[in-house]
Structure formats: structure tokens, C-alpha cells
Amino acid sequence: MNKCERVFTYFDKNGDGKLTPSELHCCIGPIAGELSLEAVQLVVAPLLSGEDGVLGLDEFECLMESVSEQEKMEDLKKTFRMYEMEGVECITPRSLERMLSKMGESRSVDECVKMINQFDLNGDGMLSFNEFKIMMLS
Template sequence: MAEAFLKSSPSLKPAALPRASPSFRLRSSSLNSVRLRRVFDIFDRNGDGVITADELCEALDRLGLGADPSELRSLVASFLQPGQSGLNFDAFHSLHRELGDAIFGYNDGGEEEEEDDMMEAFRVFDEDGDGYISAKELQAVLGKLGLVEGRSIDRVYEMIGSVDRNHDGRVDYFEFKNMMKSVPVQIS
């Protein structure tokens, strides 16, 4: 089903994805669940524990990866359990795995690919490529995702301060990596 969706959705083909690479697939067992849960929680706009096709469509649009809503509804429906109105985390994980396999294939590269995944995630926030995540960059990414934290620069500075170990007002790669590995994520 995912492969058919990709063939009919040119905006989601690998060449059209920004910085598309095999590391899109969250392969690392140590970080996979944490990262995917964060993505799930961001996409679950109303916090009800499920992602509807509309929420997924809105999230993809905000990220510049828009998809045809009717095709997306069909894809999401193929992963729904009877009686569900949206994807719970397990169904979202299955959708992610199938899309990852369809786009990039599976390749378990271990620690080296885990490091590549982490660097790519850092680059999403480091929009100017200077090696640091500034308050302005963090606010821009949070805003693109429609998160309320991005509306207040004071809240953004607070977020940076919570991981900024050298107190320079920015987040470097090592601070980012430490944060990603140490922040607990609730799994419902």
C-alpha cells in the first residue's frame, strides 16, 4: 500500500524530500522509539493519542511535504484497526516502517548510521549551517511545526538554557546529541 501511495504522490518521492537520505529511516533501536514517539506527539495536534489523516496531512504540509489528502486518507485507513478513527502509536510505527522500506529499503548500519541520523536531525534545526542551534532557528522550526512553544521567544530561550551546558546561548551538536539521548519520552 505504501509503495502505491508513493508512486501516486510525486511530492513524497525520495528526490523531492529535503535532504532525503537513507537516514530518514529511524533504524537505531536505541533512539528509534524515542524519536518516533516525539514525531507522533508533534503530529497528534489535539493530544488524543491518535493521528488522524487530517492531522498527518497538516503536519506534512507544515513541513513542506504536502500529499494529496484523499490518497493520504486511503493510506492511513489501510493501517487502522477496526473502530479506530486514527493511527495509534503502534499503527503509526507500522506506517513509518513500511514507508521507510518503500522509499529507502532497510539497512541496519549500527552506530555509524545512528550518528548520521543524529547529525541529520541536528541539521534540521541548524538552518544556517553554522554548527549551532540559535533561539531564532529553534523558534522557526517550532513555528513550522505549529507548536505553541515557538510563539514565545522567552520559552525558546528557556528551552535552549535547559540543554546549553557551556552557557553560550546556543545548542551545539554535542549538547543536542546529549539531549536527544537523555530526555525521557512517555509512551502511552
């Protein structure tokens, strides 16, 4: 039994192999704070393959993958903002040089230009978030 199956089984209070929005709400409510049952239903609705309004294991796995992807994107955005120090929504050679220096890795601005050029898809000499994302996920 994989991790997702164990979580699914734990959430499936009545053991019927399906999660109702109510079962899901009871389990994630303490984690998600003030998340209402209606909010849970809205999140779950696009994943439902049947008319019964409940999640099977496959649909639950899709939900967990979606949550994991959202967390990954939030982490990438936070990391990007650490490098973006000049008020522009891009990483410049100088901002990269400063951040690397703070991390104890001394690089010249020219070296940072070369690093950025490897992933600078539009040729503007800076990394946008999308270019940064491609770099980090490749």
C-alpha cells in the first residue's frame, strides 16, 4: 500500500472505498484552517468522474498530485523572490551575483551573465519567473 492509499484509507471513515466531501472536510479541516465544506466541494468537483459526488482512490491521487504541484509552485515563487532584488520581476546578473554572495558562493557579474544566458529564452539578459521555473525543473 503506497502513501496515498494509506491516507485515502485513513480519510475513508466508513470504509466504502469512496471519500465524500464531508469525510474529506473532516480530515483536512484541522490542517486547512477555516476551510468550509463548500470550499472542499469546489476543489473536489473538477476531479469527480461520476455523478455520485464522491472521490475514488484514482481521483484522490489526482487531488494529491494537484496539491503537491501547487506547493511546488509556491516554493519556486518564494525562491524566485529571494533572487529578485532590484524591484523588477526578473533575476538580473547583479541580483544573482548578490544572492550567490550571500550564500557564500562568490561569482562575478560576468559569470552570472553567462549563467543567466543559459536559460534566458527571450534574450533580454534577465530571467523571468517562467524562465526560472524551466531552469529549476529541468
